[in-house]
Every structure is written in C-alpha cells, then in structure tokens.
Amino acid sequence: MVDGTALARVVQAEPNLLGSRVGRGPTELREQLLPTLLRTEDFTRQGSDVTDGTNTGPTRSSGCLDAKELLLLRSVLVADPSPASALEAMDSLGRSLGEAGVWAKFAGGAKSSTLCAAAAGICGREPLVLEIGTYCGYSAISLAALGAQVVTVEMDPFLVGIARCVLAHVGLSSRVSVFTGHSKLLLPRLRRISGANGYKLIFMDRWGAQYPEDLMLIEELGLLSLGGVLVADNVLRTVAAEFLWRVCKQDPGKYETMILPVTEVSEASDEDWMSVSVHTAAAGPGQSPTVIAGESDRSLPGQWMELQKRSELMRVRTTNSFVSKSEIQEVKEQAKKIFLMSSVGPS
Structure with a gap:
C-alpha cells in the first residue's frame, strides 16, 4: 500500500516544506529543501528500491530513503501542470542532486x-x-x-x-x-x-x-x-x-x-x-x-x-x-x- 501519510504531507503543502504555488518557485523550493534532506546519511544511498532479497516486495529502513523521490514530486507540483514543465522541473532538480553528489536515477537529459x-x-x-x-x-x-x-x-x-x-x-x-x-x-x-x-x-x-x-x-x-x-x-x-x-x-x-x-x-x-x-x-x-x-x-x-x-x-x-x-x-x-x-x- 502507498505510504498515505507521506503523500498527504505533500499534497497538503506544509508551510515549512512546500510553501504555496504562488509564493515559492522550484528554484527557491530546491534551495530550501536540499540542505535539510542531505543531512541524513540514508538520503545519499543509491536508490530506494530496497528489497528483502526475495523479490516479493519492498521493505524500508528508518531514515530518509524516500526524500529524493518526495522532492521530485514536490518539484513537479509547484511547476506548471504540463508534461514539458514537469520534465524540466525534474531535470533541474536532477542537476541540483548531482551537485550534491546524489544520483538522480531517472533517465533525464x-x-x-x-x-x-x-x-x-x-x-x-x-x-x-x-x-x-x-x-x-x-x-x-x-x-x-x-x-x-x-x-x-x-x-x-x-x-x-x-x-x-x-x-x-x-x-x-x-x-x-x-x-x-x-x-x-x-x-x-x-x-x-x-x-x-x-x-x-x-x-x-x-x-x-x-x-x-x-x-x-x-x-x-x-x-x-x-x-x-x-x-x-x-x-x-x-x-x-x-x-x-x-x-x-x-x-x-x-x-x-x-x-x-x-x-x-x-x-x-x-x-x-x-x-x-x-x-x-x-x-x-x-x-x-x-x-x-x-x-x-x-x-x-x-x-x-x-x-x-x-x-x-x-x-x-x-x-x-x-x-x-x-x-x-x-x-x-x-x-x-x-x-x-x-x-x-x-x-
């Protein structure tokens, strides 16, 4: 089942994380969130497809394994609701992740x-x-x-x-x-x-x-x-x-x-x-x-x-x-x- 609590935080736009669509753009959002998310060692781990070795489904450890993916979602949600804008927002975030030493993982660029x-x-x-x-x-x-x-x-x-x-x-x-x-x-x-x-x-x-x-x-x-x-x-x-x-x-x-x-x-x-x-x-x-x-x-x-x-x-x-x-x-x-x-x- 999808982690509803985590997704709810995204769509509810918590003031300390997402901000309003009008008041904060993707660049400001990225600058605010990246330093916070990169404080955790787990965030730098390569990918979030953690399995228990049996291929029966994903398991998750504590920490911030989903931080990168949530940040991708947030970047899209504050962009214009069009395919081109979403792809550009994700590419832009991907470049910022690279500057922070993190593999973006999606096939962009x-x-x-x-x-x-x-x-x-x-x-x-x-x-x-x-x-x-x-x-x-x-x-x-x-x-x-x-x-x-x-x-x-x-x-x-x-x-x-x-x-x-x-x-x-x-x-x-x-x-x-x-x-x-x-x-x-x-x-x-x-x-x-x-x-x-x-x-x-x-x-x-x-x-x-x-x-x-x-x-x-x-x-x-x-x-x-x-x-x-x-x-x-x-x-x-x-x-x-x-x-x-x-x-x-x-x-x-x-x-x-x-x-x-x-x-x-x-x-x-x-x-x-x-x-x-x-x-x-x-x-x-x-x-x-x-x-x-x-x-x-x-x-x-x-x-x-x-x-x-x-x-x-x-x-x-x-x-x-x-x-x-x-x-x-x-x-x-x-x-x-x-x-x-x-x-x-x-x-």
Missing part, C-alpha cells in the same frame, strides 16, 4: 533524448509501449507526450503512488497505466493488453543484472513485436553483461543493436551507455529464447560471467548499504574494457 529518438522510429497511431521500471514517471511522461499509450511496471508501491500523482498533475493519466508488482509476475498478464501484435517499444530501466530475466520473459511471451524496439538504460553503469552479450553476440540474427554513449542528468561527466535493439527475427521452432532465469549460461565468456556476478553483488549491496562512487567507477571502467575488447560498445 541525454538519456531522455535517446529514448525519444528510439520511440520516434516506431510505427502506428498511438503505439503501445511497455516500460519496466516506472520510478517517478519521468520516462512515462516523455513517451506519452509523444503520443504513445504507455503500460509501465513498478515494484515499489510508494513509487507507484508518486508516479500516479505526477501523471495526474500533468494530465496524462489516461495515456499511462501504472501496474504495481514484480515484472516476472506482471509481464504474463500484460501480454493480454498487447495482444498478438506485441508492444512496439519496450524500455527497461532497472539494474543491469536483472535484464536477462526480463529478456527471457519478453521473448518467451512474444511481448516485443517484430520490428519493435528494445531500449535498455544503465547498461554500463550497472554492468548489464549477460544482457549485452545476448543482444549483441549470442543472437546476431535476432536483434540489430546499437550502443549509444549518454550522460547522467545529475552529472554531465558521468558516462553511461544505453542499448537500442531492433527485433529483426523471432526464435525458430523448438528454439529456446534464452536460458532459464537463475541458471548459469555456459555460452557467456568467463570474464563476462564475472562481470555479471559483480553487477548482481553491487545491486544487493546498493540496496542495503552505501556503494561509493569510486567503486562504481572502477567496475564501470573494468566492464568498458572487457566490452570493447569484444566489440561491444559505442561505434
């Missing part, structure tokens, strides 16, 4: 431009798009504003509440359906929405070590239409080793993949990659779309397997303890070297 460029190439009137990882609704707004009908999945019910508030504020609730739950449980149900034609675009925005599980379901259920586009964020930052091997090397006839260099909205010097894969061929009769989730893939080279394991370890540590920027950078540089040695990377 250059990442949003890349996603929108990929979406511009899909055909059809009001194309159907699937997003795995709603977070606070930034990418859902971007895609819906282009004319797409968006189906998006988020495991954390607190973030679902924030995303729905944001979407309602900008008038896009009718174009975006937000589902609460884990992708492995929801994707089979969402197959009914797409029908036999599948989704024209699927955007994956989770941790890179989790992408193979999503890809298995996407292929097994036929969720991505032939000629459809599969976009994945954070494939360098979160080291999506197994996923990149599959779409770039293992099934060369199934996908045509480009790796594009992008930067984080929170830090222009922070390099990341996004992958854009066009689905060019379906699996043949009797051909398994991918390995069973959780089983070792013996076709994955040893160095790539080690990267996959390290990515998963970082994911667990990130959700339960602080992972330093220096460690993230070290792993990124190691992954980048191995990827490029196999001709996987920006061309």
Whole structure:
C-alpha cells in the first residue's frame, strides 16, 4: 500500500516544506529543501528500491530513503501542470542532486533524448509501449507526450503512488497505466493488453543484472513485436553483461543493436551507455529464447560471467548499504574494457 501519510504531507503543502504555488518557485523550493534532506546519511544511498532479497516486495529502513523521490514530486507540483514543465522541473532538480553528489536515477537529459529518438522510429497511431521500471514517471511522461499509450511496471508501491500523482498533475493519466508488482509476475498478464501484435517499444530501466530475466520473459511471451524496439538504460553503469552479450553476440540474427554513449542528468561527466535493439527475427521452432532465469549460461565468456556476478553483488549491496562512487567507477571502467575488447560498445 502507498505510504498515505507521506503523500498527504505533500499534497497538503506544509508551510515549512512546500510553501504555496504562488509564493515559492522550484528554484527557491530546491534551495530550501536540499540542505535539510542531505543531512541524513540514508538520503545519499543509491536508490530506494530496497528489497528483502526475495523479490516479493519492498521493505524500508528508518531514515530518509524516500526524500529524493518526495522532492521530485514536490518539484513537479509547484511547476506548471504540463508534461514539458514537469520534465524540466525534474531535470533541474536532477542537476541540483548531482551537485550534491546524489544520483538522480531517472533517465533525464541525454538519456531522455535517446529514448525519444528510439520511440520516434516506431510505427502506428498511438503505439503501445511497455516500460519496466516506472520510478517517478519521468520516462512515462516523455513517451506519452509523444503520443504513445504507455503500460509501465513498478515494484515499489510508494513509487507507484508518486508516479500516479505526477501523471495526474500533468494530465496524462489516461495515456499511462501504472501496474504495481514484480515484472516476472506482471509481464504474463500484460501480454493480454498487447495482444498478438506485441508492444512496439519496450524500455527497461532497472539494474543491469536483472535484464536477462526480463529478456527471457519478453521473448518467451512474444511481448516485443517484430520490428519493435528494445531500449535498455544503465547498461554500463550497472554492468548489464549477460544482457549485452545476448543482444549483441549470442543472437546476431535476432536483434540489430546499437550502443549509444549518454550522460547522467545529475552529472554531465558521468558516462553511461544505453542499448537500442531492433527485433529483426523471432526464435525458430523448438528454439529456446534464452536460458532459464537463475541458471548459469555456459555460452557467456568467463570474464563476462564475472562481470555479471559483480553487477548482481553491487545491486544487493546498493540496496542495503552505501556503494561509493569510486567503486562504481572502477567496475564501470573494468566492464568498458572487457566490452570493447569484444566489440561491444559505442561505434
């Protein structure tokens, strides 16, 4: 259930936090709130998708794990109620978070431009798009504003509440359906929405070590239409080793993949990659779309397997303890070297 008390504080606009829409703009709001929120060590922890290790749902520790997300919501609510204003407010806050040493986490700035460029190439009137990882609704707004009908999945019910508030504020609730739950449980149900034609675009925005599980379901259920586009964020930052091997090397006839260099909205010097894969061929009769989730893939080279394991370890540590920027950078540089040695990377 959504944390109603926390959301109530937002919509009631407490004088010491939010202020009135008329009397205080996004810049003043940001300047007032950031110093207060950054006093807590928990706020600097990377992300709020804390799980108990069983993938059955989110758990939360004490502290300010939700402060960043509430601040994103507040920034949107004091902006004009339009998609463009909401995105700009979130981008602006993202840059401020970066100055404070905090990962903004949403795919803004250059990442949003890349996603929108990929979406511009899909055909059809009001194309159907699937997003795995709603977070606070930034990418859902971007895609819906282009004319797409968006189906998006988020495991954390607190973030679902924030995303729905944001979407309602900008008038896009009718174009975006937000589902609460884990992708492995929801994707089979969402197959009914797409029908036999599948989704024209699927955007994956989770941790890179989790992408193979999503890809298995996407292929097994036929969720991505032939000629459809599969976009994945954070494939360098979160080291999506197994996923990149599959779409770039293992099934060369199934996908045509480009790796594009992008930067984080929170830090222009922070390099990341996004992958854009066009689905060019379906699996043949009797051909398994991918390995069973959780089983070792013996076709994955040893160095790539080690990267996959390290990515998963970082994911667990990130959700339960602080992972330093220096460690993230070290792993990124190691992954980048191995990827490029196999001709996987920006061309």
